[in-house]
Every structure is written in C-alpha cells, then in structure tokens.
Amino acid sequence: MDDEAVLNQLTGLYEKQKQLAKSASDRKGQRPRQKATRAELCDQFSTHAAAQVPSLYSMVRQTAIGYAYPPCSIPLANLEPIAINELELETVHRGRVLVVRTFGYPSRIQAVQNAIEDRELSVDRLAVYNFDMQLRPEQLLPKGQLLAVKEPYYKVTADGAPVVRVDHPSDLVVLRPEDAIIPMQLRPKLLELVDSLSHWKAKGNAAFKAKDYRGAIEMYSKGIDYQQMGPECHQPKEEGTLMLRLDMYRNRAQANIYLGRYEAALADAEASFIITNAWTQAEASHVNSKIKAFYRAGIAAYHLQNYTKAEEKFEAILEMVPSDADAQREIQRIRRRLVEQSLGAYDFAEMIDNAMMTNKRLDVADFTANVIVQKTADRGHGLFTTKTIKAGELVLVEKALFVAFNTDEGTDQSVIMNLNTDVMSVGTHSTRLIGVVHKLLHSPKLAEEFIRLYDGGYKPRGVKIVDGVVAVDTFQVEAALDYNGFGLPADPTAVDRDMADQPTSSTGVWLTSSFINHDCIGNAARSFIGDIMVIRATKDLNKGDEILMRYKNSEDDIESFQKSMLSAWKFKCSCALCVAEAKTPEPQRQRRLQLIKDARTFLETNQITEQQPPPLGLIAKAEQLRAKIEASYGQAQFKDLPRQGLHDLSLWICMTHILGAQHKVQTAAVAVLRDLGFMVSVKKNKVSIERTHCRMDMSGVHAGMYLAVAYYRKGQNEVGEELERFTMEMYKTIHGCMLRFEEKFGVIKG
Numbered sequence: 001m002d003d004e005a006v007l008n009q010l011t012g013l014y015e016k017q018k019q020l021a022k023s024a025s026d027r028k029g030q031r032p033r034q035k036a037t038r039a040e041l042c043d044q045f046s047t048h049a050a051a052q053v054p055s056l057y058s059m060v061r062q063t064a065i066g067y068a069y070p071p072c073s074i075p076l077a078n079l080e081p082i083a084i085n086e087l088e089l090e091t092v093h094r095g096r097v098l099v100v101r102t103f104g105y106p107s108r109i110q111a112v113q114n115a116i117e118d119r120e121l122s123v124d125r126l127a128v129y130n131f132d133m134q135l136r137p138e139q140l141l142p143k144g145q146l147l148a149v150k151e152p153y154y155k156v157t158a159d160g161a162p163v164v165r166v167d168h169p170s171d172l173v174v175l176r177p178e179d180a181i182i183p184m185q186l187r188p189k190l191l192e193l194v195d196s197l198s199h200w201k202a203k204g205n206a207a208f209k210a211k212d213y214r215g216a217i218e219m220y221s222k223g224i225d226y227q228q229m230g231p232e233c234h235q236p237k238e239e240g241t242l243m244l245r246l247d248m249y250r251n252r253a254q255a256n257i258y259l260g261r262y263e264a265a266l267a268d269a270e271a272s273f274i275i276t277n278a279w280t281q282a283e284a285s286h287v288n289s290k291i292k293a294f295y296r297a298g299i300a301a302y303h304l305q306n307y308t309k310a311e312e313k314f315e316a317i318l319e320m321v322p323s324d325a326d327a328q329r330e331i332q333r334i335r336r337r338l339v340e341q342s343l344g345a346y347d348f349a350e351m352i353d354n355a356m357m358t359n360k361r362l363d364v365a366d367f368t369a370n371v372i373v374q375k376t377a378d379r380g381h382g383l384f385t386t387k388t389i390k391a392g393e394l395v396l397v398e399k400a401l402f403v404a405f406n407t408d409e410g411t412d413q414s415v416i417m418n419l420n421t422d423v424m425s426v427g428t429h430s431t432r433l434i435g436v437v438h439k440l441l442h443s444p445k446l447a448e449e450f451i452r453l454y455d456g457g458y459k460p461r462g463v464k465i466v467d468g469v470v471a472v473d474t475f476q477v478e479a480a481l482d483y484n485g486f487g488l489p490a491d492p493t494a495v496d497r498d499m500a501d502q503p504t505s506s507t508g509v510w511l512t513s514s515f516i517n518h519d520c521i522g523n524a525a526r527s528f529i530g531d532i533m534v535i536r537a538t539k540d541l542n543k544g545d546e547i548l549m550r551y552k553n554s555e556d557d558i559e560s561f562q563k564s565m566l567s568a569w570k571f572k573c574s575c576a577l578c579v580a581e582a583k584t585p586e587p588q589r590q591r592r593l594q595l596i597k598d599a600r601t602f603l604e605t606n607q608i609t610e611q612q613p614p615p616l617g618l619i620a621k622a623e624q625l626r627a628k629i630e631a632s633y634g635q636a637q638f639k640d641l642p643r644q645g646l647h648d649l650s651l652w653i654c655m656t657h658i659l660g661a662q663h664k665v666q667t668a669a670v671a672v673l674r675d676l677g678f679m680v681s682v683k684k685n686k687v688s689i690e691r692t693h694c695r696m697d698m699s700g701v702h703a704g705m706y707l708a709v710a711y712y713r714k715g716q717n718e719v720g721e722e723l724e725r726f727t728m729e730m731y732k733t734i735h736g737c738m739l740r741f742e743e744k745f746g747v748i749k750g
C-alpha cells in the first residue's frame with residue numbers, strides 16, 4: 001500500500017475517532033449495554049502476539065490522543081478498590097484502583113491489549129497506550145499478569161464495546177503475587193516463599209542474566225527493602241547481611257544504567273559505597289566491590305552530564321588502584337566533555353564521522369555557558385546571551401532530550417491523532433512522544449526541566465513522584481512537544497546541506513534551544529550533527545541580547561505564512577520583515593507574488609550547466625525579471641531588509657556571468673548578498689558589511705566566494721581574503737562547522 005493510500009485510510013480512521021468521541025460523551029456515566037463474554041475474549045486474545053499476522057494498523061503505529069485527563073497522583077496504597085462491574089463509561093474513576101489479571105495473549109493495534117478479569121471474575125479488555133517501545137507486547141501484558149490500574153478510565157471504543165484504557169504509564173502497576181492489594185480470588189494458589197536476602201539476590205541475578213533488567217530491579221528492590229537495617233548491622237557479625245544488601249544496590253545500579261535510569265543508578269551506586277565507608281572494619285577486604293560501585297556511580301554521573309562528579313568517582317578508583325585502565329580511559333573521556341562544556345571546543349569532524357558511521361546519538365557535552373533563559377516583555381520566556389558573541393561563534397551546542405530518527409527501526413510510519421488539538425500528525429511524532437514520556441518517567445530532574453517548556457497553557461502542570469515514578473502526564477508532554485519539537489534535516493550529519501533542506505519526518509526535542517523565540521530574520525542559525533543541535537550567531541551579539549531564530553522559512557505569501565504560524569505556534573509574527581510585508585500595498589504585493597512565481601518557473605526551466613553560458617537573450621530576460629521584482633519591494637519598507645523573492649534569481653545571473661561576462665560578477669554577487677540583507681561595500685581596500693537584518697543561505701556562500709575571487713583576480717588580495725573569511729563564517733554558521741568547505745568551494749578559487 002502506498003503512502004497516500006495509508007494516509008487516506010488514516011484520515012478516514014481519524015474522522016471516525018472524532019465521531020466516536022462525540023457520541024461516546026453522550027454515554028458518560030452509563031454502564032455498557034453489551035460486553036464481550038469470557039469466551040469471546042478468550043477467542044479474541046487466543047493467539048500469541050509473535051504469531052499474529054500484521055495488519056495495516058500494526059505496521060503503521062498509531063496513537064490516538066483522546067481528551068486530556070491527568071494521571072493518578074495518589075499512591076496505590078491509598079486508593080479504594082473498584083470492580084469491573086462498577087465501572088461507568090467515559091469516566092476516570094478518581095480515588096479508585098482496579099486490580100486485575102490478564103487471561104489472554106496480548107495483541108498490539110493502536111495499544112497493547114489483553115483480556116482481564118477481576119476479583120468477581122468479571123471480564124473486560126485492557127488497552128495500554130504509550131507503552132515502553134522497548135517492551136514486546138508479551139513482556140508488557142503477558143498471560144496471567146497481575147496488574148493494578150490506578151484511577152481506571154473506562155472508555156467506549158470504535159467497535160462500541162468498552163475498554164479499560166491506560167494513557168499514562170504511571171497509572172499501570174505490575175503487581176507481584178505476594179502484594180497485599182491482590183484479592184484472594186486472584187491470588188496465585190502457590191506462593192513462593194522468599195524469606196532470605198540471598199534468595200532475592202539470586203532471583204535478581206537470574207533476571208539480570210536473562211537481560212530482564214526491569215525484573216532484576218524489582219527483585220533487588222524487594223531484597224533491599226526486605227530487612228531494614230538498624231545500627232547493629234554495621235557490626236562485623238552482620239557482615240553477610242550487609243554485603244548482600246550492598247551487592248543488590250550495586251547490581252541494581254547496573255540494571256538502572258542498562259535501562260538509562262541514571263538518577264536511580266547514581267543513587268544506588270552511592271548508597272552502596274556510603275554504607276561501605278561507614279562500615280570501616282570490613283572495608284579493606286572489599287576493594288573490588290567498591291571499585292565496581294564507584295565505576296557505576298561515575299558512569300551514571302557522566303550520563304547526567306555531571307562531569308565533575310563523574311571525574312571524582314574515577315579519581316577515587318585510581319587512588320585505590322592507580323593502574324586501573326578503565327578508570328584512566330573514563331577520565332580521558334570526561335576531560336574532553338569538560339572542555340566542550342566550559343569552552344565549547346568540539347571535534348566536529350569526529351562528531352560527523354561518528355554520526356555517519358556509528359551512531360547518530362552522539363557522546364558529547366552540552367555547551368550552554370553563553371546563554372540564559374529569561375522572561376521577555378511579551379512572548380513568555382526567551383533565551384538571552386550572557387556575553388558578547390561574534391558572528392559565526394557558537395551560541396550553544398545541545399544534545400537532544402530525545403530524537404526519533406526516521407531511519408530508526410519502527411519509526412518510519414507513525415501517526416498521532418490528537419482530539420485535543422484536532423491535528424493528525426504523520427511522521428515520527430508518536431515515537432517521539434513515547435520516547436520522551438519514558439525518559440521522564442524515571443527522571444524527576446528531567447521532568448522538572450521538561451515541564452518548563454511552553455505547552456500552550458495546559459493545566460494542571462507540575463511534577464509529582466508517585467509510587468517511585470514520575471506521574472508523567474502524556475497529554476501535557478504532547479502539548480509541549482507540539483510547540484517545542486524540531487524537525488530534523490534529511491542529512492543530520494550536516495555534511496550535505498542540499499540534503500539538509502529536504503523535508504524529513506525525523507523529529508526531536510531540545511530542552512534549552514526550545515526557549516528561543518521566532519523571528520523571520522533572527523540573529524542565529526541552527527544545524528544538526530546526529531542528535532546534536534549547533535547554534536551559531538549570524539551577526540555580532542551583545543551581552544543580554546535575545547537570541548532569535550526562524551521556526552520555519554517565511555513564505556512568499558505573508559498571509560498564508562501568518563496563518564501557518566498561528567496554527568502551529570499560536571502567534572502572528574511581528575518581525576521587521578513581516579511589518580514591511582504588511583505595509584506593502586495589496587496590488588503591489590500581488591504583483592510581486594506573480595513575478596516571484598514567474599522567476600521560479602524561469603529557474604526551473606533554465607538550469608545552468610557548467611560548460612555553457614546561457615544565450616545573452618536569456619540573461620537579459622532574467623535581468624529584466626529581477627529588476628521588476630526588485631522594484632516591487634518598496635524602497636522605504638525594505639531599505640536594509642532581505643528580499644527573499646530575489647536571491648535565487650540573482651545567484652543565477654551571477655553564475656551566468658562567471659561563465660561569460662566576468663566583469664559583471666562583482667556587481668551580481670553584491671546583489672545576491674544584498675538580497676539576503678548583507679550590504680557589502682569596498683572602499684580603498686576596506687570591506688564593510690552591514691548586516692542589521694541579514695539572513696544566511698547557501699546562495700550567500702556561493703556569492704561571497706565569487707566576490708572574493710573577483711577581487712583576487714583584480715589583484716586586491718586583502719579584500720579577497722576578507723571576503724573569503726566572511727564567506728567561510730557564513731558556511732560555518734549554516735553547517736555548524738567547516739567540514740568539506742575546501743572540497744566544495746576550493747574549486748571556485750581555482
């Protein structure tokens with residue numbers, strides 16, 4: 001099935017979802033009229049997930065975002081049990097908990113689903129949305145799984161039948177057979193008696209060995225909580241008990257590292273050596289264990305970008321064992337991160353190599369020392385400079401909180417149907433939503449940072465930790481992602497800028513860069529290397545200046561541009577360019593739009609070949625067209641502003657002169673730069689470039705190089721060099737780094 005057919009199917013499905021949501025709300029508070037029987041559910045969930053034939057909807061992952069409701073913020077122990085037969089349709093049962101057992105084989109359509117039964121042996125369906133994509137359905141909802149659904153949401157589905165729907169991962173708690181909340185009717189007949197620390201450790205280790213890190217964490221946690229240690233445990237006679245607990249802390253730290261839960265990993269690793277330190281007598285005999293604990297703490301701190309702490313941990317290892325090669329290697333790695341973090345000194349060539357060859361998710365530090373988030377007068381928060389930054393220098397370098405690359409397995413086709421915003425997004429958005437939700441679930445620090453992002457006024461806001469995890473509100477995350485997501489270029493290695501301009505479905509979120517407000521001209525430009533965003537200044541910035549970038553390229557037609565800004569970001573742009581456009585009389589604007597259309601058609605039909613200059617008549621035609629468009633930009637309104645309808649045509653003219661009338665190159669190249677907002681003049685070997693309202697573009701890089709060469713040819717080498725430096729700065733700002741500049745532009749120099 002081709003893309004368009006899939007899209008049509010999905011659009012149809014979305015329309016159905018909307019109708020359903022409307023009619024479903026009429027049934028609020030009712031009990032279901034008809035429900036599947038146990039036999040029907042057994043039949044529906046009779047096949048093992050691995051054996052299910054994929055349907056269109058399991059190939060195209062979808063997430064339907066229904067009407068928003070917040071996650072449960074009450075601990076499990078304080079919730080009142082509820083039975084399936086008490087559930088009311090279209091209702092979130094606040095203050096209640098539904099304890100169930102799955103009895104079928106899970107399936108995955110929009111959500112992972114399974115059949116469930118409760119203490120009265122009543123049956124129904126459970127649908128879990130926004131589940132951890134690293135888990136297969138049979139890992140998430142295996143047959144016989146005991147679960148607590150906190151504040152269950154009972155929903156009418158597309159087929160009219162009800163379902164217990166989970167939207168927030170923290171609302172679903174996997175129970176252990178021995179958990180007291182499980183009613184007698186669901187309790188397993190044979191409870192395995194686990195009454196020693198060593199038993200929990202063995203179970204944890206077995207799960208760990210089977211790479212079931214979630215299971216291992218649960219087992220170690222049981223063991224750690226099994227016997228609270230009093231002061232007597234610090235006596236040597238308690239050595240066995242203490243060492244077992246320390247082992248479990250250390251092992252749990254490693255399991256947390258494997259799952260990317262670095263805050264928990266650091267806490268576990270530190271707990272293990274803090275206790276060891278207090279217990280001085282036995283300390284000396286456990287150096288290896290201590291090294292392991294320090295190593296894990298160091299790795300966790302590294303991933304939390306707390307490089308100073310990470311360095312301390314590895315230094316501590318070297319104090320114990322000066323020749324420890326792993327610690328020495330980690331310290332080298334940390335020192336590179338510290339230099340990146342404090343000075344913004346990166347090895348961009350290596351980063352690009354890594355992004356191309358190994359992993360687009362790069363191992364580098366953030367550089368945010370030059371910026372600060374502050375309140376603006378009229379557009380919420382913004383990002384401001386903390387020092388002067390010269391044009392071309394780094395404003396910031398930032399690693400994504402999460403990127404869904406369209407090249408990742410399973411992310412090429414995914415759909416979000418958002419009933420709150422009435423928007424259906426096709427691309428990698430649903431992967432991004434789930435990726436972010438699961439990152440926040442185990443990281444209160446990231447959750448606190450994420451919640452600062454603009455979300456259009458979603459309520460309620462706030463980070464609550466309940467039953468050991470962050471109660472992440474998936475609706476709020478989606479709202480924030482709507483405003484703060486960035487699309488990535490087709491070539492996130494930053495090597496091929498032509499590819500970089502191709503549309504792509506890869507999307508990500510960057511926590512600091514998200515505070516940058518929009519301006520069609522702006523003073524900074526972004527590029528990407530893997531999951532790293534590199535932002536450089538397009539002009540000299542003073543300390544305290546607000547950093548501004550364009551969210552999307554302005555369109556020729558200001559009206560449709562403003563409409564799209566309003567629909568995507570809920571504001572109308574009032575930058576100098578938009579003001580100038582708005583001041584242009586309508587007939588003049590319409591005339592310009594038609595001329596720009598003509599110019600684009602001209603460029604499409606008259607591409608320049610390197611060997612042969614176009615006939616003089618064609619060049620004259622282009623020059624006439626250019627003059628007409630130029631005249632349509634009012635002198636007063638567009639005095640020093642970019643004129644975006646012109647620069648491509650201007651570059652075409654400039655390039656034809658390279659092949660023929662070389663004496664005209666200089667004027668033509670200056671015209672291209674002028675169209676981008678750079679006012680270039682040369683007087684007595686001195687170059688002056690006014691760039692109050694400049695926009696950087698690859699056409700400027702070409703023109704800058706042609707201009708430099710024109711001056712070299714005239715023997716004015718100083719001017720040529722100055723212009724070449726300016727061109728290189730523009731190239732670096734657009735690409736993030738200088739890689740391949742020589743290869744691409746050395747030819748022009750000859």
Ligand SMILES: C[S@@+](CC[C@H](N)C(=O)[O-])C[C@H]1O[C@@H](n2cnc3c(N)ncnc32)[C@H](O)[C@@H]1O
Nearest residue numbers: 379380381454483484514515516517518569571
């Ligand atoms: C990615 S956020 C930028 C940071 C945001 N100002 C904040 O307070 O977190 C995008 C939102 O900022 C606001 N914004 C950005 N640029 C703006 C502009 N030029 N004029 C008015 N509002 C703007 C809009 O509300 C937009 O939806």
